[in-house]
Amino acid sequence: MQELQYPFDSRYIIKKKKSIKRQLLEQGGSFLDKKIAVLGGSTTHDVCAIMELFLLDMGIRPQFYECEYAQYWEDVMFDNPELVSFKPDIIYIHTSNRNIRNYPDMSMGSDEVDALLDADYDHYFKMWGKIENTYHCAVIQNNFEYPFYRLLGNADATDIHGRVSYINRLNERFAAYAREHKDFFIQDINYLSASYGLDKWSDPLYWHMYKYALSMEAIPTLAYNVSNIIKSIYGKNKKALALDLDNTLWGGIVGDDGVENLEIGPETSMGQVYSEFQGYIKQLKDIGVILNVCSKNEEENAIAGLNHPDGVLKPDDFILIKANWDPKSKNLADTAAELNLLPESFVFVDDNPAEREIVRTQLNVVSPEIGSVEDYIRVIDHSGFFEVTNFSADDKKRNEMYKENAKRAQLEASFENYGDYLVSLQMEGTIKGFEPIYMERIAQLSNKSNQFNLTTRRYTRAEIEEIAESDEYIDIYGKLEDKFGDNGVVSVVIGHKNGDILDMDLWIMSCRVLKRDMEFAMMDELVREAKKAGIKRIKGYYYPTPKNKMVKDFYALMGFELVNEDEDGNRIWEFEVTDDYEDRNHYINVNGRKGEA
Amino acid sequence: MSREEIYNRLNEVFRDVFDRDDITLSDETTAADVEGWDSLIHITLMDAVEEEFEIRFDMKTVVKMKNVGELADAIEKLL
Numbered sequence: 136m137q138e139l140q141y142p143f144d145s146r147y148i149i150k151k152k153k154s155i156k157r158q159l160l161e162q163g164g165s166f167l168d169k170k171i172a173v174l175g176g177s178t179t180h181d182v183c184a185i186m187e188l189f190l191l192d193m194g195i196r197p198q199f200y201e202c203e204y205a206q207y208w209e210d211v212m213f214d215n216p217e218l219v220s221f222k223p224d225i226i227y228i229h230t231s232n233r234n235i236r237n238y239p240d241m242s243m244g245s246d247e248v249d250a251l252l253d254a255d256y257d258h259y260f261k262m263w264g265k266i267e268n269t270y271h272c273a274v275i276q277n278n279f280e281y282p283f284y285r286l287l288g289n290a291d292a293t294d295i296h297g298r299v300s301y302i303n304r305l306n307e308r309f310a311a312y313a314r315e316h317k318d319f320f321i322q323d324i325n326y327l328s329a330s331y332g333l334d335k336w337s338d339p340l341y342w343h344m345y346k347y348a349l350s351m352e353a354i355p356t357l358a359y360n361v362s363n364i365i366k367s368i369y370g371k372n373k374k375a376l377a378l379d380l381d382n383t384l385w386g387g388i389v390g391d392d393g394v395e396n397l398e399i400g401p402e403t404s405m406g407q408v409y410s411e412f413q414g415y416i417k418q419l420k421d422i423g424v425i426l427n428v429c430s431k432n433e434e435e436n437a438i439a440g441l442n443h444p445d446g447v448l449k450p451d452d453f454i455l456i457k458a459n460w461d462p463k464s465k466n467l468a469d470t471a472a473e474l475n476l477l478p479e480s481f482v483f484v485d486d487n488p489a490e491r492e493i494v495r496t497q498l499n500v501v502s503p504e505i506g507s508v509e510d511y512i513r514v515i516d517h518s519g520f521f522e523v524t525n526f527s528a529d530d531k532k533r534n535e536m537y538k539e540n541a542k543r544a545q546l547e548a549s550f551e552n553y554g555d556y557l558v559s560l561q562m563e564g565t566i567k568g569f570e571p572i573y574m575e576r577i578a579q580l581s582n583k584s585n586q587f588n589l590t591t592r593r594y595t596r597a598e599i600e601e602i603a604e605s606d607e608y609i610d611i612y613g614k615l616e617d618k619f620g621d622n623g624v625v626s627v628v629i630g631h632k633n634g635d636i637l638d639m640d641l642w643i644m645s646c647r648v649l650k651r652d653m654e655f656a657m658m659d660e661l662v663r664e665a666k667k668a669g670i671k672r673i674k675g676y677y678y679p680t681p682k683n684k685m686v687k688d689f690y691a692l693m694g695f696e697l698v699n700e701d702e703d704g705n706r707i708w709e710f711e712v713t714d715d716y717e718d719r720n721h722y723i724n725v726n727g728r729k730g731e732a
Numbered sequence: 733m734s735r736e737e738i739y740n741r742l743n744e745v746f747r748d749v750f751d752r753d754d755i756t757l758s759d760e761t762t763a764a765d766v767e768g769w770d771s772l773i774h775i776t777l778m779d780a781v782e783e784e785f786e787i788r789f790d791m792k793t794v795v796k797m798k799n800v801g802e803l804a805d806a807i808e809k810l811l
Contacts, residue, residue, distance in 0.1 A: 150780040153751035180772045340791050344775075351779045 136162075137495070139192045140503060141518040145355040152184055159191040165681050166196035167369060167593070172223035173199055174207035176234035177348035185355050189362035193371055204346065205234070211262050214269070225368070226266055227275045227361060231324070231348035232282055232302060239296045248295045256308045263312065263319065271597040273318045273368055275361060278306045280328035280349075283337040317575065317596050320368070320524055322361050330517070331356050363519030369593060370582030373501065373520040374476060375425035377467050378416065379485035380437055380458070384448065385409050386508070389440035390432055400445025408508050413447035415512045420452060423530030424521055425474065425537055428456040429466045429483065454537045463490050464497035474537065475646035477585065477682065482520050484511075525596075527576050529623045539619040540647055557652065557722040560617040564653065564723040566660040569603035569610045576624045577612055584643040585682040589675065589689065592641050607632055608640075609664045613657050615648055615723065622648055626657050635671040642675070642689070655719035658693045665712050675708035693719075733811055738785075738804050745780045749773065759801030785811065 136159065138147065148155065171186075173179045183199045190197045200221045202210045207228055210218050237255055239248045259276070266274055282291075282298040291297030306325055313321045328336040331353055341347040349357060366372065381388045386398025386405045398405040399413070420426050426448075430437055437458030441450045450456065455473060457466040463485070471478045483494045483502040491502040505514045529536075543560070550556035569577060578596040585591070594602075602608045613626035626644040630637040644654055665673060675690040677683075687706075691697065695708035739757060746755045750768060763769040769777075781803070782788055787810040797803050 146779065146783040149776055150745070150748050150783065151751075152776070153749070157751065178772075181776065340794075341775075344791060344794060345771075347775070351775055 136192050139189055139359075140501065141359065142504065142506075142514060143355060143359070145352045148185060148188065148355045149181070149351060152188060155188050156191070159188065164194070166191070166194055167371075168196050168198065169224045169365070169369070170221060171197045171199055171365070172202075172218060172221060172226045174202045174210055174226060174228050176205050176207050176230035177342070178204065178346045179229055181347075181351065181354050182229060182358055185358040186362055189355075189359050190365065193362060193366040195362075195366060195369060195371070207234075208258065208262055211265050211269075219269070223270060223272050225273045225275060225365060226270060227322075228262075228277065229348075230277050230279075232279045232298075233342060233348050235279065235302075235305070238298055239301055241296050243296065245295055248301070252301065252304055252308075255305060259309070260312065263316075267316070267319075271595070271601070273320065273595055275320045275322050275364055276309065276313075277322050277324050278309045280324050280337060281333055283333060283339065317525075320364055322364060324357065324360075327356060327360055328353075360519065363522040364524060367522040367524040368582070370579070370584075372522060373424075373482045374480040375427060375470075375474070375482070376416070376419065377427050377429040377463075377470060377481050377483045377500075379463075379487070379490065380428060380430040380432060380440055382486045382508075383484060383511075384413055384416070385440060385443070385446070389436045394436075394439045394443055397440060397443055399443050402445075405508075406445070410445065410447055412508065412511050415515075417447050417452060419521060420534050421531070422521060422523060422526065423533040425476075425534060426453045427470050427474075427481075428453050428458060429463050429470065429485075430458045431460055431463070432458040434458040452534075454534065454541065462493065462497075464494050467494060467498060467500060474540075475586075475649065482515070482518075484515065525575055525579050527579055529576060529579075532623070536620065536622060536647065542619055543617075553650075554722070560619075560651070560722075562615060562617045562651065562723040564616075564656050564720075564725040565614040566611060566656060566725050568664075569599065569612055571603075573612055573614075573624050574599050574603070577627050580624060580627055580643060580645065581641065584645065585680070586646055586685055587644040587649070588680075588683050589642045589677050589686055590640060591678060591680050591683060594641075602629060609637060609661065609668060609670075611657065611660055611664065613644075613653060613660075615651065615653055626653055628657055628661055630661070630665075630673065632668065632670065635669055637665055637668075637670045637673045639673065639675045642686075652720045652722045654689070654693070655721075656723045656725050659718045659720050660725070662712060662716050666714075666716075670712055673710040673712060675710065677706040677708070679704040733808075735804065735808070738807055741784055742781070742800065742804065742807075745784050746777070749777055749780050757800045759799065759804070761800040762798070781807070787811065 138155065173183055179201050183201060187197055200218060200223060207230060235255055236258065237251045239251055263274060279302045281302060285291035285299060287294050287297045291299040294300060309321055313319050336349050336353045338350040341350045378384060386409055387396060389397060399409045400406045416426065428437065437456060438450055441448060455470050457470055467481060467483060468478055471481060478498045478500050481500050483491065483500050484505060485491050485502065494500050495502050503514050503518055505511050546559065547556045574596055578594055578599045581594040602610050609630045611628045612624050614624050615622045625648045627641060629641040630639045675695050677687060677690065690708035695710040697706060698709050699707040742757055743755060746757060747753050755766060778789065778794060785807050787807065789806060793806050797806065
């Protein structure tokens with residue numbers, strides 16, 4: 136919903152929250168259901184109410200647990216039975232500087248201030264440890280906003296007695312904890328409140344009147360920000376950018392003005408601001424955002440513009456460059472299809488409001504109101520499309536991988552026989568039980584895969600680790616390399632044992648290795664493991680979502696028989712494990728065993 | 733702004749916040765007369781009224797208000 140996209144009108148959202156919620160639910164669609172415990176040190180009613188709007192808009196339907204007023208610590212430490220039985224997927228600890236129990240006073244020596252800091256930190260440290268042991272769920276913790284006044288003026292930041300100094304030190308301890316703990320995320324309200332305006336954020340009226348730690352108008356900013364963390368944890372980040380060129384990546388129109396007259400580079404202030412924007416886009420590439428061009432231009436002119444000597448972005452930084460006169464909605468849909476991504480994984484960036492509107496309405500793709508060129512970075516950044524929660528080696532290499540895929544597509548076109556092409560790829564697979572170095576990636580894949588996903592079940596890293604340790608499961612990951620490069624971990628299969636039956640909980644594969652025999656190689660290993668465990672029958676489940684139609688008949692392809700289908704399209708399949716099972720994969724050399732080509 | 737216009741706009745704000753179009757306010761209306769008007773939604777109401785009239789209530793004013801009539805008085809004073 137456009138009203139919930141950054142930059143949003145906070146007061147409109149506050150006033151209309153009931154009708155916005157009604158509209159979001161009426162729109163329907165499929166939601167990911169998540170249980171979120173909000174443990175606050177202040178009133179949290181509207182924080183939840185407004186989080187709900189943003190989360191629904193992001194495809195997540197939250198169910199909330201709210202602690203009694205300011206009982207965040209007691210709820211955790213004394214095992215409030217309501218919280219225990221709620222079984223949260225996420226615990227959001229919304230505390231603020233109003234909850235800091237001790238502040239230094241001017242009479243204290245530095246040892247005393249250090250001891251005070253230890254005590255304040257310990258209060259949280261114990262609680263986080265307790266959560267980790269009891270709930271095994273993701274935790275989002277606010278750090279602290281700055282105080283709204285400074286007793287020592289500017290020295291508040293340097294003098295050990297200053298609250299600014301004290302909060303800085305406490306926040307650094309929180310950050311250090313986050314670096315050491317997976318599934319623990321800091322919501323940086325220190326930055327958020329500064330960006331919003333601390334005086335407006337910390338209006339004392341809201342604390343004294345209503346016991347809100349921030350002003351009502353700031354709540355949508357807080358709620359949007361934490362919703363972005365949550366959607367990122369559940370793999371709902373955007374993955375790619377589709378960028379217009381003229382007056383978006385440079386000033387001027389390359390086809391009319393000529394390359395030499397474009398505004399880009401250090402010569403003019405307009406050139407500088409476009410350079411800064413190109414630099415920002417290039418940084419997004421470094422965190423794994425896939426860059427593409429979607430421009431109404433002659434291709435020749437588009438490439439010439441991107442080769443401008445002062446440009447930061449070069450043609451090589453993009454995976455696909457669509458520069459032609461077709462509607463942008465068509466170009467974007469084609470780009471998505473060629474990359475095996477869903478259109479909704481894209482953010483479309485264009486200076487032209489009419490193009491934005493067409494792409495939004497035709498494809499349901501997000502296209503921010505980016506404003507004037509000097510606003511572009513702020514709008515895209517504050518939108519939180521690419522909020523980083525688990526940054527993996529794969530994210531770092533993603534653009535490279537898509538480049539390799541483009542080369543594979545070229546190679547494929549040069550073979551008449553698809554099998555010959557697969558042979559030429561010289562594929563090496565590693566298919567094994569879960570291993571510690573891949574836990575992060577396995578959890579990430581379970582949260583990101585939507586299309587090739589039979590059950591759409593999501594796992595946290597902690598759950599993946601539990602499964603790996605337990606004897607009750609057969610758990611397998613698959614990694615695929617070929618002559619162009621390493622695709623990394625691309626497939627995960629989890630089944631739980633039920634006597635001599637194996638119930639398949641999860642079967643996922645990254646779409647970038649479709650039609651490479653990888654699914655067959657996974658099946659072969661699954662059967663091998665099942666035999667070892669004395670399994671006689673494997674039961675496969677398919678639960679339809681709007682996105683996973685491609686695997687509706689997947690189990691048939693693997694040799695399963697359909698035993699049941701209900702009116703919602705949920706399917707149950709069965710496979711007899713027999714001694715005469717023959718490997719289905721013919722092209723991937725798995726675990727160093729020579730496959731026959 | 734006339735008292736009548738203030739009431740027209742107040743009615744609109746209340747209808748938006750409660751997502752109901754059957755609310756009509758008078759000087760004597762109190763929280764007890766409007767279903768769902770609790771202390772939590774009251775905060776939203778105050779914010780929405782401030783936005784509608786482009787004013788800002790101080791704490792003393794908010795604490796003292798007893799009914800919609802006093803709310804309208806406070807708005808009149810700030811316009």
